Amino acid sequence: MAKVLMKGNEAIGEAAIRAGCLNYFAYPITPQSEVAEYLVRRMPEVGGVFLQGESEVAVGYMIFGAAGAGERVFTTSSSPGISLMSEAISYIAAAQCPAVFVNIMRGGPGLGGILPSQADYLQATKGIGHGDCRLLVMAPASVQEAVEMVMNAFPLAEKYRNPVMILGDGLIGQMMEPVAFPDHLKSEPTNKDAWATNGMDHRKSKSRNLVKSLFLDPVQLNDNNLQLKAKYERMRAETVMSESYNTDGDYTGLIVSYGTMSRVCRTAIDMLKAEGIEVGMLRPQTLFPFPEKALADAVSKPSCTHVLSIEMSMGQMVEDVDRFVRGLLPVSWYGKCGGDIPTPEEVIDVVKERFA
Amino acid sequence: MGKTFKKPEALSDAHTHYCPGCTHGVIHRLVAETIDELGIRGRTVGIAPVGCAVLAYNYLNCDFQEAAHGRAPAMATGIKRVRPDLMVFTYQGDGDLASIGMGEIIHAANRGEKFTTIFVNNAIYGMTGGQMAPTTMPGQRTSTSPLGRNVEEVGMPIKVAELLAALQTPAYITRQTVIKPKYINKAKKAIKQAFTYQLENRCFSLVEVVSTCPTNWGMTPVEAVDWTEKTLLAYYQPGDYKIPA
Amino acid sequence: MQSEIMFAGFGGQGILLIGKILAHAAMEEGFEVAWVPSYGPEMRGGTAYCTVVISDRPIGSPIIKNPLHLVAMNGPSLKKFAPTVKKGGIIFINRSLIDFGADRNDVDEFPVSVVEIAKDLGSVKAANIVALSAFVARSDIVPMETLKHCIKAEFSEKAKLIPLNMEAIAAGEKAARK
Numbered sequence: 084m085a086k087v088l089m090k091g092n093e094a095i096g097e098a099a100i101r102a103g104c105l106n107y108f109a110y111p112i113t114p115q116s117e118v119a120e121y122l123v124r125r126m127p128e129v130g131g132v133f134l135q136g137e138s139e140v141a142v143g144y145m146i147f148g149a150a151g152a153g154e155r156v157f158t159t160s161s162s163p164g165i166s167l168m169s170e171a172i173s174y175i176a177a178a179q180c181p182a183v184f185v186n187i188m189r190g191g192p193g194l195g196g197i198l199p200s201q202a203d204y205l206q207a208t209k210g211i212g213h214g215d216c217r218l219l220v221m222a223p224a225s226v227q228e229a230v231e232m233v234m235n236a237f238p239l240a241e242k243y244r245n246p247v248m249i250l251g252d253g254l255i256g257q258m259m260e261p262v263a264f265p266d267h268l269k270s271e272p273t274n275k276d277a278w279a280t281n282g283m284d285h286r287k288s289k290s291r292n293l294v295k296s297l298f299l300d301p302v303q304l305n306d307n308n309l310q311l312k313a314k315y316e317r318m319r320a321e322t323v324m325s326e327s328y329n330t331d332g333d334y335t336g337l338i339v340s341y342g343t344m345s346r347v348c349r350t351a352i353d354m355l356k357a358e359g360i361e362v363g364m365l366r367p368q369t370l371f372p373f374p375e376k377a378l379a380d381a382v383s384k385p386s387c388t389h390v391l392s393i394e395m396s397m398g399q400m401v402e403d404v405d406r407f408v409r410g411l412l413p414v415s416w417y418g419k420c421g422g423d424i425p426t427p428e429e430v431i432d433v434v435k436e437r438f439a
Numbered sequence: 440m441g442k443t444f445k446k447p448e449a450l451s452d453a454h455t456h457y458c459p460g461c462t463h464g465v466i467h468r469l470v471a472e473t474i475d476e477l478g479i480r481g482r483t484v485g486i487a488p489v490g491c492a493v494l495a496y497n498y499l500n501c502d503f504q505e506a507a508h509g510r511a512p513a514m515a516t517g518i519k520r521v522r523p524d525l526m527v528f529t530y531q532g533d534g535d536l537a538s539i540g541m542g543e544i545i546h547a548a549n550r551g552e553k554f555t556t557i558f559v560n561n562a563i564y565g566m567t568g569g570q571m572a573p574t575t576m577p578g579q580r581t582s583t584s585p586l587g588r589n590v591e592e593v594g595m596p597i598k599v600a601e602l603l604a605a606l607q608t609p610a611y612i613t614r615q616t617v618i619k620p621k622y623i624n625k626a627k628k629a630i631k632q633a634f635t636y637q638l639e640n641r642c643f644s645l646v647e648v649v650s651t652c653p654t655n656w657g658m659t660p661v662e663a664v665d666w667t668e669k670t671l672l673a674y675y676q677p678g679d680y681k682i683p684a
Numbered sequence: 685m686q687s688e689i690m691f692a693g694f695g696g697q698g699i700l701l702i703g704k705i706l707a708h709a710a711m712e713e714g715f716e717v718a719w720v721p722s723y724g725p726e727m728r729g730g731t732a733y734c735t736v737v738i739s740d741r742p743i744g745s746p747i748i749k750n751p752l753h754l755v756a757m758n759g760p761s762l763k764k765f766a767p768t769v770k771k772g773g774i775i776f777i778n779r780s781l782i783d784f785g786a787d788r789n790d791v792d793e794f795p796v797s798v799v800e801i802a803k804d805l806g807s808v809k810a811a812n813i814v815a816l817s818a819f820v821a822r823s824d825i826v827p828m829e830t831l832k833h834c835i836k837a838e839f840s841e842k843a844k845l846i847p848l849n850m851e852a853i854a855a856g857e858k859a860a861r862k
Contacts, residue, residue: 137542283481
């Protein structure tokens with residue numbers, strides 16, 4: 084398959100089209116506006132829909148409306164924009180509609196900055212909207228992986244009838260790398276006649292569908308939340324993904340890191356190896372569900388004395404790492420945010436100081 | 440002898456939860472009759488608001504989505520853009536449309552989205568128990584303006600039809616009421632016209648319907664009709680505010 | 685084996701573009717590549733820079749604090765980044781705009797008056813391609829033929845600019861070889 088050199092943001096837009104999603108609504112925000120600038124030209128070529136909404140709040144509901152009508156749809160934004168969309172995400176999860184949200188994270192809180200960050204981990208995995216809702220969250224570490232995750236996101240969103248989020252830091256959007264769009268990841272949208280408001284005439288049953296999230300009867304509300312919970316349990320069983328690095332032999336400590344940060348750690352691990360220091364790494368590819376079993380396996384290695392969560396944030400994923408290490412080993416955090424990305428040399432210093 | 444009266448197919452058998460003297464029931468019926476007459480029930484999607492009409496889908500028998508407060512026009516935009524063949528309408532109250540959802544309705548209207556909005560203006564928040572709305576009249580007492588709306592503090596009530604008619608994008612914007620039979624026929628005609636413009640893919644359309652809320656106004660249904668006619672209609676004057684060229 | 689090349693200058697000098705062309709050429713040669721731009725507030729009218737990472741194995745950190753080579757297209761860039769370049773690397777200096785040196789004795793300092801060369805070819809806009817070509821010829825980081833192919837691909841929608849850019853390539857190469 085021929086590779087092309089593409090900016091992450093453009094590749095993400097193209098990946099959605101290649102996956103079979105021809106509907107995009109968005110509001111501009113740095114560092115991901117190139118997705119919209121790419122798709123405004125590309126969507127008409129494939130007969131798709133492009134609309135720039137008046138705000139992220141409105142875009143969230145454009146996504147809800149289109150998803151509720153049974154069409155594949157996605158949007159892209161960055162941290163402050165995702166905060167505004169989080170209301171709609173809660174509604175979409177409650178109404179059990181599939182949709183894909185891409186968050187190319189920038190520094191926060193507040194207006195923060197526009198440089199790469201991973202400070203929306205907790206928002207994406209635990210606090211995306213009010214109520215008992217969760218997203219399936221995938222975190223790419225390269226432009227190629229972003230492409231594959233976007234292409235996979237649509238069938239997964241439909242499988243679980245739940246929003247899926249691609250959580251990339253600003254570099255994933257801004258960087259250019261060679262990419263290929265795997266044909267086998269193209270998928271047909273599932274038949275949504277059982278629940279979507281795509282018009283009664285359209286359906287064999289000729290009975291109407293409601294897309295809603297209001298359950299005034301506490302028993303019904305509880306039932307709906309139990310359905311959501313069951314789906315999240317299924318995600319935990321079926322959809323968790325992670326990658327290990329340098330974990331075949333013994334290692335004195337384990338780094339847990341994702342996205343661009345994990346690549347910096349990989350370089351640090353190679354440099355440490357050259358000095359004779361062995362450090363392993365677990366890279367979560369899904370952040371929710373978190374690869375808790377892979378983590379438990381990795382820390383069970385007798386040589387491992389310490390677990391270090393390295394993030395472009397002030398320590399968010401470390402809460403999950405700590406939770407799943409269950410007190411078996413010391414867990415610590417290292418990170419920076421706001422675009423000042425830790426270098427391999429800094430990672431090496433921290434490793435040496437903490438456990439090597 | 441044939442039937443002289445029958446319930447529209449687009450209206451369900453459910454008893455509504457609306458208060459005595461409330462006009463939502465009449466407006467629902469006009470929408471249902473329109474859907475029947477145009478033969479579009481099988482490809483119509485309604486959007487319910489947050490407000491008294493949140494359960495509109497229990498009474499109107501077609502596909503429905505339920506929006507968050509004020510966001511119905513954004514949802515309608517989403518549906519209509521990806522499925523232009525569907526007939527889409529939002530049914531919104533004055534708190535929903537003119538307060539929290541003002542941004543969404545202005546931008547949808549300005550983009551010329553080809554859906555229809557039924558805007559029920561009864562000058563108060565109904566479902567939450569009678570708080571002040573952007574459309575509450577000067578001096579009108581509500582639970583959050585117990586001394587009457589003070590326009591020095593919160594400004595004058597917003598005339599939505601006039602405001603949207605000021606946009607340059609072609610649209611059908613009209614204000615009607617249903618408090619008496621003589622108004623109902625006109626309102627029906629306007630609603631049907633609005634849906635017809637959508638059917639013809641002509642323009643955005645909004646029918647503002649000046650309505651009653653005797654419960655939260657603290658009036659009997661008859662007093663409410665009287666107050667609507669004398670006070671509300673004097674400020675919110677019925678008529679067509681914009682017609683597409 | 686990994687090389688990192690930082691391209692730096694004013695916004696509008698075509699810095700990001702020449703970085704992209706080099707990344708493309710390296711990709712065509714079968715290398716792993718990453719092109720990492722600066723996209724901070726400086727992209728709004730101030731300095732622009734990007735880093736191209738070229739490697740024969742998957743690229744770890746795309747964040748490079750110490751590049752192997754630097755292509756400095758203006759004075760502030762040279763001042764800021766010359767001290768970060770690895771020992772033994774090339775520091776290319778746009779002599780047309782920079783009248784001082786890198787102040788290093790452990791690198792290959794390589795000044796070329798790219799603006800004058802481009803002006804002689806008919807357009808100062810080609811100065812960035814002259815610089816790219818001179819740097820590639822000096823470093824042998826990718827074959828010149830591949831570079832030409834990638835420039836043609838980059839300008840495929842503005843084909844009338846291709847002859848000028850081919851001349852710029854030849855002129856840059858000549859400057860590097862003399």
